[in-house]
Amino acid sequence: MGKDKLRKWDEIATYDFVLQPPTEVALSGESDLGGTWHKDVFGNDNPITLELGCGKGEYTVGLARMFPHRNFLGIDIKGHRFWRGAKTSVEEGLTNVAFLRTRIEFAGTFFNEGEIDEIWLTFSDPQPREEKHRLTGPKFIDRYKKYLKPGGTIHVKTDNTGLYEWTLEQLQEHGYTIETHTNDVYGSFVTGLTEEWQKIMSIRTYYEKKFADEGEKIKYIRFTV
Ligand SMILES: C[S@@+](CC[C@H](N)C(=O)[O-])C[C@H]1O[C@@H](n2cnc3c(N)ncnc32)[C@H](O)[C@@H]1O
Numbered sequence: 001m002g003k004d005k006l007r008k009w010d011e012i013a014t015y016d017f018v019l020q021p022p023t024e025v026a027l028s029g030e031s032d033l034g035g036t037w038h039k040d041v042f043g044n045d046n047p048i049t050l051e052l053g054c055g056k057g058e059y060t061v062g063l064a065r066m067f068p069h070r071n072f073l074g075i076d077i078k079g080h081r082f083w084r085g086a087k088t089s090v091e092e093g094l095t096n097v098a099f100l101r102t103r104i105e106f107a108g109t110f111f112n113e114g115e116i117d118e119i120w121l122t123f124s125d126p127q128p129r130e131e132k133h134r135l136t137g138p139k140f141i142d143r144y145k146k147y148l149k150p151g152g153t154i155h156v157k158t159d160n161t162g163l164y165e166w167t168l169e170q171l172q173e174h175g176y177t178i179e180t181h182t183n184d185v186y187g188s189f190v191t192g193l194t195e196e197w198q199k200i201m202s203i204r205t206y207y208e209k210k211f212a213d214e215g216e217k218i219k220y221i222r223f224t225v
Contacts, residue, residue: 008083015086017098026106034112041098042071047117050075052104052135055206057085059120062203064097074099075107104135111147119144119154123207126160136167138174145225156221159211164219171223181221
């Protein structure tokens with residue numbers, strides 16, 4: 001085990017806004033966390049946005065800076081990755097950020113029905129061989145609907161053309177409302193947005209930068225469930 005990973009795990013274990021429930025709890029489907037996010041974790045009734053597969057948590061932290069009256073929760077299975085976002089939140093005194101270390105498949109264990117207002121899927125693994133593992137697919141959307149408010153919004157940002165096109169097809173096939181989509185965020189799409197939306201779209205994650213540097217165009221889909 002790398003020393004750096006251990007150091008990051010030790011550090012996030014000291015943060016009360018980083019929740020790391022045991023795998024047995026995630027698998028059991030029952031947890032005390034459901035229904036506690038507003039009152040006990042964030043200490044307010046403000047809406048909650050999830051970033052699923054948050055990596056370093058750039059969207060979680062970036063949106064938390066922009067919207068102090070909303071709450072942001074990054075979820076990833078790798079704690080040493082979101083250590084970065086957690087540390088930045090401490091350094092900047094952000095009180096509307098939390099992180100949950102669990103598998104997205106089991107996230108439903110930790111939320112009550114309708115507890116979540118919005119979801120961001122940022123540069124999810126494209127899973128070219130296994131449709132059923134794609135986080136933007138109907139099987140996962142059914143899982144999200146168990147805790148996302150009816151009519152809640154899901155944002156997808158990706159570099160992957162295959163995942164972008166497949167997701168649009170699936171959304172159409174399953175009757176979801178696609179509010180907007182583009183296969184090139186930083187082309188003419190972004191110039192037509194409000195200043196606030198331009199700022200939201202300009203948050204760049206680690207993987208976004210990596211793929212953009214490799215010449216990939218960045219895609220975006222927003223839909224409601
Ligand atoms: C390609 S990275 C993207 C990270 C970040 N969103 C970004 O854009 O830089 C995918 C992330 O999803 C996480 N991940 C993949 N499958 C997951 C799952 N089933 N449950 C939880 N996290 C998962 C990985 O640990 C990784 O941090």
